[in-house]
Amino acid sequence: MTPLAERIRPKSLNELAGQQHLAGKGSILRTSIEQGKIHSMILWGPPGTGKTTIANIIANTLKVPFYTLSAISSGVKDVREVIEEAKTKPGSILFIDEIHRFNKGQQDALLGVVEKGIVTLIGATTENPSFEVISALLSRCQVYVLKPLEEKDLIQLLHTAIEKDEDLKKKNIEIKETAALLNISGGDARKLLNLLEIVCEAASPFGGGLEGAIVITDELVMDVAQKKIALYDKSGEQHYDIISAFIKSIRGSDPNAAVYWLARMIEGGEDVKFIARRLVILASEDIGNANPTALVMANASFDAVNKIGFPESSLILSQCAIYLASSAKSNAATVAIGAAMNAVKQHGDLPVPLHIRNAPTRLMKNLGYGMNYEYSHSYENNFSPQEYLPKELAGNKFYDPGKNAREEELRKFLKSLWKDKYNY
Numbered sequence: 148m149t150p151l152a153e154r155i156r157p158k159s160l161n162e163l164a165g166q167q168h169l170a171g172k173g174s175i176l177r178t179s180i181e182q183g184k185i186h187s188m189i190l191w192g193p194p195g196t197g198k199t200t201i202a203n204i205i206a207n208t209l210k211v212p213f214y215t216l217s218a219i220s221s222g223v224k225d226v227r228e229v230i231e232e233a234k235t236k237p238g239s240i241l242f243i244d245e246i247h248r249f250n251k252g253q254q255d256a257l258l259g260v261v262e263k264g265i266v267t268l269i270g271a272t273t274e275n276p277s278f279e280v281i282s283a284l285l286s287r288c289q290v291y292v293l294k295p296l297e298e299k300d301l302i303q304l305l306h307t308a309i310e311k312d313e314d315l316k317k318k319n320i321e322i323k324e325t326a327a328l329l330n331i332s333g334g335d336a337r338k339l340l341n342l343l344e345i346v347c348e349a350a351s352p353f354g355g356g357l358e359g360a361i362v363i364t365d366e367l368v369m370d371v372a373q374k375k376i377a378l379y380d381k382s383g384e385q386h387y388d389i390i391s392a393f394i395k396s397i398r399g400s401d402p403n404a405a406v407y408w409l410a411r412m413i414e415g416g417e418d419v420k421f422i423a424r425r426l427v428i429l430a431s432e433d434i435g436n437a438n439p440t441a442l443v444m445a446n447a448s449f450d451a452v453n454k455i456g457f458p459e460s461s462l463i464l465s466q467c468a469i470y471l472a473s474s475a476k477s478n479a480a481t482v483a484i485g486a487a488m489n490a491v492k493q494h495g496d497l498p499v500p501l502h503i504r505n506a507p508t509r510l511m512k513n514l515g516y517g518m519n520y521e522y523s524h525s526y527e528n529n530f531s532p533q534e535y536l537p538k539e540l541a542g543n544k545f546y547d548p549g550k551n552a553r554e555e556e557l558r559k560f561l562k563s564l565w566k567d568k569y570n571y
Contacts, residue, residue, distance in 0.1 A: 150337075150340075150341050150344065151308060151312060151314075151315070151340045151341055151343065151344040152336070152337040152340040152341050154312055154313075154314075155307065155308055155311055155312050155340070156200055156203065157197075157200055157204065158203075158204065158207060159204060159207075159208070160177055160180070160204055163197055163200060163201070163204070164197065164296055164300040164301070164303065164304050164336060165196070165197070165294065165296045165297060165300040166196070166197055166201075166293055166294065168294070169201070169291055169293070170201075176201075176291060180204070180205055180208055180209070183209055185205055185209065185240070185267055186267065186288075186289055187261050187267050187268040187269070187287055187288045187289070188268070188269055188270070188288050188289045188290070188291055189246070189269075189270045189271075189272060189276045189280060189285070189288045189289070189290045189291070190202070190269065190270065190271045190272070190291050190293060191272050191273075191274075191275070191276055191290055191291070191292050191293065192273070192292060192293025192294065192295075193273060193293070193295050193334060193335070194273055194335045194337070194338070195296075195332070195334070195335030195336040195337040195338055195339070196293040196294070196295060196296055196334075196335075196336065197293055197336070198244075198271035198272075198293060199242070199244060199271060201269075201293075202215075202240070202242040202269045202271065203242075205240065205269065206240050206242075209238070209240075211238040211239060211240055212233065212236040212238070212239040212240070213239070213240050213242065214229045214232070214233065214239060214240070214241045214242065214266075215242045215243075215244070216229065216241065216242070216243050216244070217243075217244045217245060218243055218244065218245040218246050218247070218248035218249045218253075219244075219245055219248055221243075222253065223252060223253050223256050226253060226256050226257065227256060229241055229266075230256075230260050230265065230266065233260070233265060233266045234265055238267070239265075239266050239267070240266065240267045240268075240269060241257075241266045241267070241268050241269070242269045242270075242271070243268065243269070243270045243271070244271050245271065245272065245273070246270035246271060246272050246279075246280065247272040247273070247274040247276070247279035247280065251281055254280065254281045254284050255281070255283075255284075257284060258283055258284055258287070261284065261287050261288070262287055268288065270288065274418075274421065276290055278424065295334045296334055296336055298329060300336075301325075301329055301332070301334070301336065301339055302325055302329075304336055304339060304340065305322055305325065305328065305339070305340075305343060306322070308340055308343060309322070315343075315344070315347060318347060318361055319360040319361065320347060320360070320361045320363065321360060321361070321362050321363065322363045323362050323363055323364050324363065324364045324365040324368075325363075326365050327364075327365035327366075327368035327369050327372070328342060328343065328346075328363070328368055331368065331369075331372050333387055333388075342368070342372065343363075345371060346363060346367060346368055346371045346372075347361055347363075349371045350362075350363075350367060350371070389408055389411050389412055389415075390408075390412065390417075390421075390422075390425060392404070392408045393405060393408035393409060393412065393422075393425075393468075394425060394429055396408055396472065397426075397429055397433070397468060397471050397472040398429070398433045398476065399472075400472055400473065400474075400476065401472060402468070402469045402472035402473050405468045405469065405471075405472045406465055406468060406469065409422070409461075409464055409465060409468050413457075413458075413461050413464075419452050419456075419457055419460045419461070419464060420449075420452060420453060422452075422464055423445075423448055423449040423452040423453075423460075423463075423464060423467075424449060426445045426448060426449070426464070426467050426468065426471060427442070427445040427446055427448075427449050429445070429471060430442040430444070430445035430446075430471060431480060431481070432478065432480075432481050433476055433477075433478055433481075434471060434474050434475070434476055434477060435477045435478065435479055435480035435481070435549070436477060436479065436480060436548070436549070436553060436554050436557060437474070437475040437476055437477035437479075437549055437551040437552075437553050437554055438474045438475050438553060439553075441470070441471055441474050444467055444470055444471070445467055445471065448463050448464065448466070448467035451463045452464065475551045475552065475553065476549075476551070477548075477549030477550075477551055477554055478549070479546060479547055479548055479549040479554060480546070482547070483545045483546040483547070484545075486545045487545045490540060490543065490545070494537075494539055494540065497537035497539055497540065498537060499537070500534060500535070500536075500537060500538070501514075501515045501516060501517075501518060502517065502518055502519045502520045502521075502533070503517075503520060503535060504516040504517055505517065520533075521533050528564070530564050532564070532565065532566075532568070542568060542569070544569040544570060544571075547571075548561070548571070558571050
């Protein structure tokens with residue numbers, strides 16, 4: 148039987164849950180669809196937020212040939228077969244789900260036909276396309292970011308399903324509580340709807356029909372979920388919960404817990420590149436200058452994982468996770484860039500002080516660019532206490548070294564240079 152999420156999949160942008168920045172009136176994507184001028188694109192967002200649905204809506208609205216491939220099960224041969232067929236059908240759309248799983252060779256096979264307009268490519272990915280899609284292909288596509296669905300959108304989906312689905316509306320269903328449905332589905336609309344269907348089937352005395360009411364409560368949902376839902380779903384809530392536990396264990400300096408959650412992800416089939424990438428981020432976000440080698444270690448691990456692949460890469464990830472968990476911690480660099488970005492938002496584009504502007508032309512020199520700049524290496528200790536910030540921000544301290552041995556050395560050094568200006 149076709150899953151509930153597929154049975155009630157929206158046929159138009161008006162039926163799409165959320166994503167008003169893409170589907171709302173006047174939005175770029177909606178306008179393109181209405182004008183029939185669709186370009187190749189990458190739809191990037193969390194699972195179950197509407198990527199496949201948008202691709203289907205585009206094809207249905209434009210009434211063009213529509214080809215679908217999954218990067219998990221398709222290879223270069225499959226891509227080329229679709230391309231050959233598409234050459235005879237102008238305006239064809241090729242939708243590739245999980246395009247981030249295509250390797251460089253598979254993505255290269257798409258370049259020519261996308262550039263020539265033989266097919267319009269719509270790729271869907273849950274991963275940052277900047278990392279996972281080759282630059283040549285990415286430059287030929289518009290990237291649209293899908294936002295996580297809000298609670299009100301998800302609750303509306305539940306009621307829409309009960310009212311419109313031919314099977315569910317035959318049953319007397321009352322949704323009394325939604326917390327468990329929302330928490331277990333983790334914002335994934337597809338998972339939410341399919342969970343609703345499983346719960347309704349389990350609660351119906353005779354497998355469905357008119358015999359008695361089905362009251363959806365948190366207790367009922369949890370009971371059914373514990374019996375019927377897998378322990379690890381790498382595209383759903385468990386994916387986010389376990390990577391969160393993994394990161395927080397490392398941040399909390401517990402290598403034992405870190406290795407356990409790493410093992411859970413590996414056994415669940417998680418993409419090892421995804422894990423390695425998160426370790427690189429953590430090395431800066433949570434360790435930073437408390438141990439600069441952490442970033443070197445994490446980056447080397449990321450490179451090694453890409454070269455080695457699974458299953459040997461689990462050894463590399465284990466070594467890196469243990470090292471990062473056992474390292475001194477500091478979020479000072481994270482706080483610093485956050486404070487600096489807030490200053491940019493608050494004060495706008497403040498002018499660069501004239502004395503530190505570049506002056507490659509005579510006109511710029513005549514305008515005072517670079518005038519009175521003090522070349523640091525010409526002064527004692529290679530330092531001159533001149534102002535580098537815009538005058539509106541003079542004296543603002545964005546970086547406050549963390550309370551650890553390495554950054555205390557940095558604090559002492561900076562204080563010796565800047566005296567009391569930045570209050571180190």
